[in-house]
Amino acid sequence: MNNTYQRIVLAARPQGEVTPDLFRLETVPLPELADGQLLIRNHYLSLDPYMRGRMDDARSYAAPQPLDETMIGGTVGEVVASRHPSFREGDFVAAMGGWAEMAVSDGAGLRKLDTSAVPLSAYLGVVGMPGMTAWYGLNRILELQPGQTVCVSAASGAVGSVVGQLAKLRGCRAVGIAGGPEKCDYVVRELGFDACVDYRGGDLRGDLKAAAPDGIDGIFENVGGPVFDTALARTNPFARVALCGMIAGYNGEDIPLRSVRVLLKNRITLRGFIVTEHLDCWPQGLAELGSLVAAGQLKYRETVSQGLASAPEAFIGLLKGRNVGKQLVKLV
Amino acid sequence: MNNTYQRIVLAARPQGEVTPDLFRLETVPLPELADGQLLIRNHYLSLDPYMRGRMDDARSYAAPQPLDETMIGGTVGEVVASRHPSFREGDFVAAMGGWAEMAVSDGAGLRKLDTSAVPLSAYLGVVGMPGMTAWYGLNRILELQPGQTVCVSAASGAVGSVVGQLAKLRGCRAVGIAGGPEKCDYVVRELGFDACVDYRGGDLRGDLKAAAPDGIDGIFENVGGPVFDTALARTNPFARVALCGMIAGYNGEDIPLRSVRVLLKNRITLRGFIVTEHLDCWPQGLAELGSLVAAGQLKYRETVSQGLASAPEAFIGLLKGRNVGKQLVKLV
Numbered sequence: 002m003n004n005t006y007q008r009i010v011l012a013a014r015p016q017g018e019v020t021p022d023l024f025r026l027e028t029v030p031l032p033e034l035a036d037g038q039l040l041i042r043n044h045y046l047s048l049d050p051y052m053r054g055r056m057d058d059a060r061s062y063a064a065p066q067p068l069d070e071t072m073i074g075g076t077v078g079e080v081v082a083s084r085h086p087s088f089r090e091g092d093f094v095a096a097m098g099g100w101a102e103m104a105v106s107d108g109a110g111l112r113k114l115d116t117s118a119v120p121l122s123a124y125l126g127v128v129g130m131p132g133m134t135a136w137y138g139l140n141r142i143l144e145l146q147p148g149q150t151v152c153v154s155a156a157s158g159a160v161g162s163v164v165g166q167l168a169k170l171r172g173c174r175a176v177g178i179a180g181g182p183e184k185c186d187y188v189v190r191e192l193g194f195d196a197c198v199d200y201r202g203g204d205l206r207g208d209l210k211a212a213a214p215d216g217i218d219g220i221f222e223n224v225g226g227p228v229f230d231t232a233l234a235r236t237n238p239f240a241r242v243a244l245c246g247m248i249a250g251y252n253g254e255d256i257p258l259r260s261v262r263v264l265l266k267n268r269i270t271l272r273g274f275i276v277t278e279h280l281d282c283w284p285q286g287l288a289e290l291g292s293l294v295a296a297g298q299l300k301y302r303e304t305v306s307q308g309l310a311s312a313p314e315a316f317i318g319l320l321k322g323r324n325v326g327k328q329l330v331k332l333v
Numbered sequence: 334m335n336n337t338y339q340r341i342v343l344a345a346r347p348q349g350e351v352t353p354d355l356f357r358l359e360t361v362p363l364p365e366l367a368d369g370q371l372l373i374r375n376h377y378l379s380l381d382p383y384m385r386g387r388m389d390d391a392r393s394y395a396a397p398q399p400l401d402e403t404m405i406g407g408t409v410g411e412v413v414a415s416r417h418p419s420f421r422e423g424d425f426v427a428a429m430g431g432w433a434e435m436a437v438s439d440g441a442g443l444r445k446l447d448t449s450a451v452p453l454s455a456y457l458g459v460v461g462m463p464g465m466t467a468w469y470g471l472n473r474i475l476e477l478q479p480g481q482t483v484c485v486s487a488a489s490g491a492v493g494s495v496v497g498q499l500a501k502l503r504g505c506r507a508v509g510i511a512g513g514p515e516k517c518d519y520v521v522r523e524l525g526f527d528a529c530v531d532y533r534g535g536d537l538r539g540d541l542k543a544a545a546p547d548g549i550d551g552i553f554e555n556v557g558g559p560v561f562d563t564a565l566a567r568t569n570p571f572a573r574v575a576l577c578g579m580i581a582g583y584n585g586e587d588i589p590l591r592s593v594r595v596l597l598k599n600r601i602t603l604r605g606f607i608v609t610e611h612l613d614c615w616p617q618g619l620a621e622l623g624s625l626v627a628a629g630q631l632k633y634r635e636t637v638s639q640g641l642a643s644a645p646e647a648f649i650g651l652l653k654g655r656n657v658g659k660q661l662v663k664l665v
Contacts, residue, residue, distance in 0.1 A: 225593060244597050257589035261557060262579050265605040273597040 004031050007309050008071045008101035015056055019320060023056070024072070024100075024313040031103060038107055039083040043098045046309070046330040047075040047125040048316045049159075050246055072100035072312075077114065077124050078333075088113075095124050100312050102332055118295035126159050126327035127301040128290045134276040135163035135221070136286040138243035141279070142272050143219035147172030150213050152232045155223035156197055157184040159301075159327035160245065163290070164221045165194045166299055173219075176212045178205075178228055180322050187325060192300055205231050221245060226256040233260040233269070242271040302326030336363050339641050340403045340433035347388055351652060355388070356404070356432075356645040363435060370439055371415040375430045378641070378662040379407040379457040380648045381491075382578055404432035404644075409446065409456050410665075420445075427456050432644050434664055450627035458491050458659035459633040460622045466608040467495035467553070468618040470575035473611070474604050475551035479504030482545050484564045487555035488529055489516040491633075491659035492577060495622070496553045497526045498631055505551075508544045510537075510560055512654050519657060524632055537563050553577060558588040565592040565601070574603040634658030 005028050012025040034040055055066040055073055066073055076098030080088050085108050088094070093114040098104030114124050126132060145151055151168045155161045156177025165175035165188065177188040177197035185197035196212035198205065209231055216237035222229050225247035233242075247256070264271065293299035304324035306315035312330045319328045337360050344357040366372055387398040387405055398405055408430030412420050417440050420426070425446040430436030446456050458464060477483055483500045487493045488509025497507035497520070509520040509529035517529035528544035530537065541563055548569035554561050557579035565574075579588070596603065625631035636656035638647035644662045651660045 247594050247597055256593065257591045258593045259589045261561075261588065261590045264603065265576050265579055268605045268607055268610070269603075270605075271596065271601075271603045273600045273602075275600055278600070 005029060006031055006101065006103040008099065009309060009312055010069050011056060011066050011072055012068070014058055014068070019053065019056070019317050021313045021317070026310055032105055034082055034084045034105065036084050037086075038105055039085045039088045040081050041076070041078040041094060041096055041098055041104045041106060042081045042333060043076040043078040043096075043102060043104060044331070044333045045077050045122045045125055045305075046098070046100055046312060046332060047129070048312065048319050048328040048330065049075070049130070050319065052316065053320060073097065074099050075125055075130060076104065077121050078104070093121060095129065100309065100330075102309055119291050122303060122305075122327075122329055123294055123301065125329060126303065127163055127294055127299055128287055130276060131159035131327060132163050132290045133283055133286050134160045134245060135167060136290060137276050137279055137282055138221050138245055138274065139164055139167050139219075140286075141282065142243040142274065143221065143241050145171065145173050145219045148174070149218035150174040150176060150215055151219040151221060152176045152178065152209070152213060152217045152235070153194075153221045153223070154178045154200075154228050154232070155246070155322075156188045156194065157192075157302075157325050158223065161221070161223055162188070162192050162301060162326060163299065166192055169193055169195075170293075170298070174213070174215075176209070176217070178209070178224075178232070184325060187302070191302075200228050206234070209235055216240075219243070222247075225258075227259075230258060230260045233258075233263050236263060236267045236269060238267050240267055240269050242269060244271055244273040303329050305329045305331050307331055337361060338363055338433065338435040340431065341641060341644055342401050343388060343398050343404055344400070346390055346400070351385065351388065351649050353645045353649070358642055364437055366414055366416045366437065368416050369418075370437055371417045371420045372413050373408070373410040373426060373428055373430055373436045373438060374413045374665060375408040375410040375428075375434060375436060376663070376665045377409050377454045377457055377637075378430070378432055378644060378664060379461070380644065380651050380660040380662065381407070381462070382651065384648065385652060405429065406431050407457055407462060408436065409453050410436070425453060427461065432641065432662075434641055451623050454635060454637075454659075454661055455626055455633065457661060458635065459495055459626055459631055460619055462608060463491035463659060464495050464622045465615055465618050466492045466577055467499060468622060469608050469611055469614055470553050470577055470606065471496055471499050471551075472618075473614065474575040474606065475553065475573050477503065477505050477551045480506070481550035482506040482508060482547055483551040483553060484508045484510065484541070484545060484549045484567070485526075485553045485555070486510045486532075486560050486564070487578070487654075488520045488526065489524075489634075489657050490555065493553070493555055494520070494524050494633060494658060495631065498524055501525055501527075502625075502630070506545070506547075508541070508549070510541070510556075510564070516657060519634070523634075532560050538566070541567055548572075551575070554579075557590075559591075562590060562592045565590075565595050568595065568599045568601060570599050572599055572601050574601060576603055576605040635661050637661045637663050639663055 058065045080092040095112040153161045153164045156179045168175040175194040177194045188194045188197035198208040217235045220232050220242045223246040390397045412424040427444040485493045485496045488511045500507045507526040509526045517531050520526045520529035530540040549567045552564045552574045555578040
């Protein structure tokens, strides 16, 4: 084994858009394992919108990413050395290994993975945090009845794609919103949504009306801004909103919500949530998601970029919506 | 008894601000009572912000006010003739009698009133719909714990004044927002709020920070717009919002919400509500409110204008925030 590994650190905080020069690729020495520690070779790194928020030095629910330290990130990998009683060489684990080829862990927060029926990379997506985000918002916030309509923005993404499929499995009408005909086609033909509206199509309002003729009973919001406004305007009375993301505002600009009165007029319940605060739901949710993937009832796509050095550009692509499905970086 | 009475009808729909010429005072004949009907002499007419919404011909949770018909409105009055088995002359009742001196009713929706310990007019305010609005939002949506901080806009108004006093009774810190030093003074000295911020004072953000040093756990929102934005920016994680009114937008203009990201960042739960949809809570709520008024534990003020003809100007004053406490029109 090499006695160095590569990692990417945050070199500077963004002023507006994220650019590649904010990151720095470094080669660092592999530390000695202490008693109770283990060494993981990361196979896949997960790239997620929340990372944009951490890059800022702002008051938030989470501490900011420190400068000159390994960028935060979820990983799946293989234990390659262990001085920990519960893990041994060859175990596959999910961890917060960061943007790095290797990670040292004391076992805290690690999850052992069964790769016999579910591919390793799926544990970063449909059977990982994005899948659980979809599961929690749908089951614990929207609580839709069969026949009701759910509207999901960023529908081709890692979270949105699961929301729509789970909604279909419970007998709802699933309407997606995505950018461009290719993504919309994927959402309807491959994922089985009832309809998908291209928000770049020029008539978002009219297209959404046609896609949700009976109105919208639940919004799973991943984007914010005008897309959210348009969905709110189509809500039925007592609609519910699971507020999961505001990717449109990740560059720091405030994107106001124009349809405030509809929140009152339609007696809407809106809840912002962070799925990692509801870990008590994870065992149930991950078991359900894993079974659905193993049974072929939950489809997903991955956009995989190759090699650690590709992570910054892949992350920028994610923020610009260039990926389809879960954005990963393959490290091994 | 005179065989005519006066009423006010909506003559035209507003284009922007409400003006007196949108209303018309009419003298109309008193109808004959049919079997099962009763005649009420209205003593007080309630003026409420929701009436502004009804004046528009827009899709809403309620039908628009028809043109050339008696303006909708809650009233309290005395039965002066009855051919209804459950009501007799001299009974005091709460009704939706409208902007009129007299009202014919078939008894549906009438509430008999006990005026021995609670003044008649209070049944339109603190022991009526505004009181119940406060009670419902506080008890069923905000659900605050002792020691938590509630922020109430339009704090000197019919709803806001009750919110803060009920919050104090359950051991919360009550912070009001109102327009002008006179109203703020009333809110703190007479109603017993811990603090009241004058939103015209020039430093709403700083003043609210000083008034709510531990942050805000619950917002009872009666206004919307920049006042709501500023309160949201001071919320603690997991704060709750009872969205009751958007008076700032009643002239038809959209007032955007700028602090959308804070809904996600602080995992806020927001709920819009209409208290008349929760009639199952009214018996419990009204009993509690009546007892508190009778015991002198719930204070209120009324702004009373004299005579039916004064209703349009009084209503415009209400929309501009000129009233303190419940706005009434005294008809008898």
